[in-house]
Structure formats: structure tokens, C-alpha cells
Amino acid sequence: MKNNSIAVVGGGASGLVAAIYAARSGGNVTVLESGARVGRKILATGNGRCNMTNINAGIQNYHGNKPKFVLGAVNRFWVDETLDFFNGLGILTKTEEGGKVYPYSDQASAVLDVLRFAAEESGVKIVTDFEVKSVVKTNKSFKLTSYDGQTAAADKVIIATGGKAAPDLGSKGTGYEILKSFGHKITDLKPSLVQIKTETEVVKKIKGIKLMANAVLGKRSEYGEVLFTEYGLSGPAVFSLSPYICGQDVISLDIMPEYTNEQIYEMIFERIANRPKITLENFFVGMLNRRVGQALLKFAGAEPLSRYAVTLNEKEVLRICDTIKRWNFKIAGTMSWNNAQTTRGGALTDEFNPNTMQSKLVNGLYAVGEVLDIDGDCGGFNLQWAWSSGAMAGMAAADINE
Ligand SMILES: Cc1cc2nc3c(=O)[nH]c(=O)nc-3n(C[C@H](O)[C@H](O)[C@H](O)COP(=O)(O)OP(=O)(O)OC[C@H]3O[C@@H](n4cnc5c(N)ncnc54)[C@H](O)[C@@H]3O)c2cc1C
Known part of the structure; x- marks a missing residue:
């Protein structure tokens, strides 16, 4: 040279x-x-x-x-x-x-x-x-x-x-x-900016669906797109939290960060009052992604989804609100360097x-x-x-x- x-x-x-x-x-x-x-x-x-x-x-x-x-x-x-x-x-x-x-x-x-x-x-x-x-x-x-x-x-x-x-x-x-x-x-x-592996029971059922959420890991939180995948959670909000999973068991999602628990609680009772005979399967249509709504209701223990909305009791509604604001996913690690x-x-x-x-x-x-x-x-x-x-x-x- x-x-x-x-x-x-x-x-x-x-x-x-x-x-x-x-x-x-x-x-x-x-x-x-x-x-x-x-x-x-x-x-x-x-x-x-x-x-x-x-x-x-x-x-x-x-x-x-x-x-x-x-x-x-x-x-x-x-x-x-x-x-x-x-x-x-x-x-x-x-x-x-x-x-x-x-x-x-x-x-x-x-x-x-x-x-x-x-x-x-x-x-x-x-x-x-x-x-x-x-x-x-x-x-x-x-x-x-x-x-x-x-x-x-x-x-x-x-x-x-x-x-x-x-x-x-x-x-x-x-x-x-x-x-x-x-x-x-x-x-x-x-590895950084990588997908987080979670328990797969819930995420598998709604894989491919993206939503905007506030993802929370310990004291850190990140607002942005979250994608449900076969093995866990992906998307920019999750990527940004991925370097911090050490010592954390759970990542949680607030899927309606613009609303408070109280507002969601009122919204749910209003929906029940307006459509008492809608089945839980379709209860969240228009408010949340339909499949996400179904997975969330199951997670909150509101099964069977063939029930009418009017059968939801106060305790169940509170649990649903909690899940919307803090949907917990047990962490199983991150994906690899690849x-x-x-x-x-x-x-x-x-x-x-x-x-x-x-x-x-x-x-x-x-x-x-x-x-x-x-x-x-x-x-x-x-x-x-x-x-x-x-x-x-x-x-x-x-x-x-x-
Ligand atoms: C799928 C994916 C999507 C991404 N999207 C974005 C994005 O949209 N925006 C963003 O800001 N960042 C993004 N990133 C991150 C970004 O691409 C990297 O931070 C950036 O490319 C790093 O640049 P670099 O030059 O340091 O390394 P690299 O871009 O990795 O380049 C290193 C180069 O060195 C060569 N090399 C390695 N070892 C040797 C060796 N011993 N001898 C000779 N050559 C060698 C490699 O073949 C490679 O060509 C993304 C990364 C990935 C993997």
C-alpha cells in the first residue's frame, strides 16, 4: 500500500x-x-x-x-x-x-x-x-x-x-x-434489541398480532409496538427492554396506556349495559383486537367465552381491567445472537x-x-x-x- x-x-x-x-x-x-x-x-x-x-x-x-x-x-x-x-x-x-x-x-x-x-x-x-x-x-x-x-x-x-x-x-x-x-x-x-421469550400458552394463540402498548420490565417501561410471536414478544418496545431482563421474571404489557383503570372499568360496565347478550367471544370487538380480547379474557379467568357479557361479575371485571393494564408474561430468556x-x-x-x-x-x-x-x-x-x-x-x- x-x-x-x-x-x-x-x-x-x-x-x-x-x-x-x-x-x-x-x-x-x-x-x-x-x-x-x-x-x-x-x-x-x-x-x-x-x-x-x-x-x-x-x-x-x-x-x-x-x-x-x-x-x-x-x-x-x-x-x-x-x-x-x-x-x-x-x-x-x-x-x-x-x-x-x-x-x-x-x-x-x-x-x-x-x-x-x-x-x-x-x-x-x-x-x-x-x-x-x-x-x-x-x-x-x-x-x-x-x-x-x-x-x-x-x-x-x-x-x-x-x-x-x-x-x-x-x-x-x-x-x-x-x-x-x-x-x-x-x-x-x-445480545441486545432482541425478542424476549415468554411462556408460550397465550402468545402462541395471538401470534402475528401487533399492538401499541407500554411494556414494563422491573422499573423500566417502553411505549411502542409489541408483536406477539410463537415464542414470546417482539417489536421495538420489547427490543429496547431486552438488555435488562437479567433478574426479572415477568414482562408486563399495558395495552390501553391512554386510559386509567377506572376509565376502563367504566367502559366495560357501559359495554355490558349496552350489549348484555353479546358473548364474551365478541365482547371486545371494536375496543381491542378480537383475538387479543379473547386471549385476555381467558387469561383473566373469564371463561367460558360462550357466556353472555351480562354474566360478568364485579370481581371478574376488576381482573379484566387489571389484565388490560398489567398483562403479565413469564420470561423464559431472550432469543439468541442470531x-x-x-x-x-x-x-x-x-x-x-x-x-x-x-x-x-x-x-x-x-x-x-x-x-x-x-x-x-x-x-x-x-x-x-x-x-x-x-x-x-x-x-x-x-x-x-x-
Ligand atoms: C436485522 C437487523 C436490523 C437492523 N435494523 C436497524 C435499523 O433499521 N436501524 C439501525 O439504526 N440499526 C439497525 N440494526 C443495527 C445496525 O445494523 C448495526 O448497529 C450496524 O450495522 C453496525 O455497523 P458496524 O459497521 O459496526 O457492523 P456491521 O454492519 O455488522 O458490519 C461489520 C462488517 O465487518 C465484516 N467483518 C466482520 N469480521 C470481519 C473480519 N474479521 N474481517 C473482515 N471483515 C469482517 C462483516 O462481514 C460485516 O460486513 C439492525 C441490525 C439487524 C441485525
Whole structure:
């Protein structure tokens, strides 16, 4: 590699942006990607639509031993800069509920395409099927060796391997080993933004149904979409609580968070008065999803559902109200790394410069994106971190004075 050669290990969200910024800033950049193609995970984001950022993103949306590490990015390259960057590449965006930003075309593939075009235009060399096993510093430069014995050399190295979430999409956790070999500490790693497994008796019967609810886990609560699945609960509200299940037995849903217990109690008695001879099977039609209503009545012990509404007694109505406001699901764990969207934990951020992402232990070594001990909430925050940390590291690595 030529002067100020920069090897980016991993061609995902953070690696591609790091490569583009490094090349635009004068670096001689090569991306070493383990897969046959770059950016496979980007294609899977936002259910194929790519929730690329969130206009409300701030320090409050990030987690890790030291979430304040993100401030370096907030002050230097954040949402506005990201949107300018993507608009400049031709991505028209739209902002949806909760500040979530998507490409107007609703295609994650468009985001990957423009990154690939920009990398090519700025002279980035992309080498695929190169899974970096080790990085060793020799004198002033680095030697990179792949699992199958290929080698590369560079003056600077940006580790952009992602974490351990969704290994099928390329990120198997090898970045941690590389950073460890330089003496970096890796905090405990847990799957994050992942479905929660619960007792399946109830959820199985209403699988596929989505509703807006306030999900509560211990002292934390999260309002958002909840999806009932074969094995438990999914959806953004559940994802956000998933890192906190340790020590918790139950996750509960308030499926009518806009109403108080008292209001629901009155509503139910009004419904009974208006339709005394409706069967419980159809009692909640128009108020709740019919199947959810049936499952909830069974859960509250109001069977058989062939009964008339008028047969509900006060005690049963109170139990139904309670269930609507606090429907408890016994936790059986989380789904695995394969189903997680991100990793909680990673390379200890105290050992990196928050403005450049450069290692404080090894000159010329940088780490970006999910491999660092920073993870975001559900809603575009993780990609924002990948773009921001990538751009900052790319610019810094290309600076010959760094
Ligand atoms: C299904 C799914 C949906 C998601 N949706 C969203 C969303 O809509 N919005 C959002 O903000 N976030 C979303 N995320 C999270 C987001 O995709 C990640 O936080 C982000 O991609 C992390 O970027 P990264 O560059 O650090 O890692 P990655 O994007 O994982 O990229 C790492 C790259 O490095 C390569 N690699 C790994 N090890 C090596 C090695 N040793 N040598 C060479 N190459 C290597 C991998 O093949 C991969 O291409 C989603 C995640 C998943 C799994």
C-alpha cells in the first residue's frame, strides 16, 4: 500500500463510511471484508427499509459503560451531517413517527448502493473474502493476516467488524479478538434489541398480532409496538427492554396506556349495559383486537367465552381491567445472537479517543461502530453511531499528523 495507507477491517455500515471519508480526505484506503459482498447487514435493516437515523438522536439513546463517549460524535458528525452526506450521495429521505428516518424509496439496498458508488468514486479498494484473523504492528505499520493466509499491510487500521449480533450477516465477534491482541479490554457482551421469550400458552394463540402498548420490565417501561410471536414478544418496545431482563421474571404489557383503570372499568360496565347478550367471544370487538380480547379474557379467568357479557361479575371485571393494564408474561430468556440487532458491551471506550476513535494504547489503530462498547435504542440510533464513528475515524486516520 502507498503512503498513508489505511486498511478498514469490515465493509459494513461503519467501515464503508470510514473508508469513504478516509479516501475523500486523501488516504489510500482498502476495505478488507470477510464476506463475498460488503454491507449485507445494511440490506436487512429496518425490515429492508433501513431506518438510517433518528432526528431526535442524542446521548440519552445510547448505552455502555460510558455513554458520554458518544458526545464526541454528537458535537462533530451527527444527524445533520449524516443527512447532508446521504443527500449528497443521492438519498432523498423521509421522517416517520418517532423521528425515524428512512430513504424515501423505502429501500435499504439504495443506501448500500450509494455507499458502494461513493467508495468506488473516491478510490476505495474493496477486497472481499478476506476475513482478518490477526493484526500485528511491525515498526510503524500494521500487518493483517486472513484466516486463509492472505496478507495485507497498512500504516493505519480501522477495526469496523461489528459485534456479535446477527452472525449470519458477517459479524461473528472476531473484532474483539483483534482488539484484545493489542491489550484492549472487552466488556461483557449480551445480545441486545432482541425478542424476549415468554411462556408460550397465550402468545402462541395471538401470534402475528401487533399492538401499541407500554411494556414494563422491573422499573423500566417502553411505549411502542409489541408483536406477539410463537415464542414470546417482539417489536421495538420489547427490543429496547431486552438488555435488562437479567433478574426479572415477568414482562408486563399495558395495552390501553391512554386510559386509567377506572376509565376502563367504566367502559366495560357501559359495554355490558349496552350489549348484555353479546358473548364474551365478541365482547371486545371494536375496543381491542378480537383475538387479543379473547386471549385476555381467558387469561383473566373469564371463561367460558360462550357466556353472555351480562354474566360478568364485579370481581371478574376488576381482573379484566387489571389484565388490560398489567398483562403479565413469564420470561423464559431472550432469543439468541442470531436474532439480535445489536451487541450490548464491546471494546472499553475509555481506551479510545471520542473525537477520532483512535486507540489510546496503539497509535494508528482505530475502532468504530458496534465493536465499541456503545449500543443504541431501537429507532435508527445504531446506524447513526456506525455512520458517525466511521466518518470521524476515516477523517482522523487520513490526517497524516494523527
Ligand atoms: C436485522 C437487523 C436490523 C437492523 N435494523 C436497524 C435499523 O433499521 N436501524 C439501525 O439504526 N440499526 C439497525 N440494526 C443495527 C445496525 O445494523 C448495526 O448497529 C450496524 O450495522 C453496525 O455497523 P458496524 O459497521 O459496526 O457492523 P456491521 O454492519 O455488522 O458490519 C461489520 C462488517 O465487518 C465484516 N467483518 C466482520 N469480521 C470481519 C473480519 N474479521 N474481517 C473482515 N471483515 C469482517 C462483516 O462481514 C460485516 O460486513 C439492525 C441490525 C439487524 C441485525
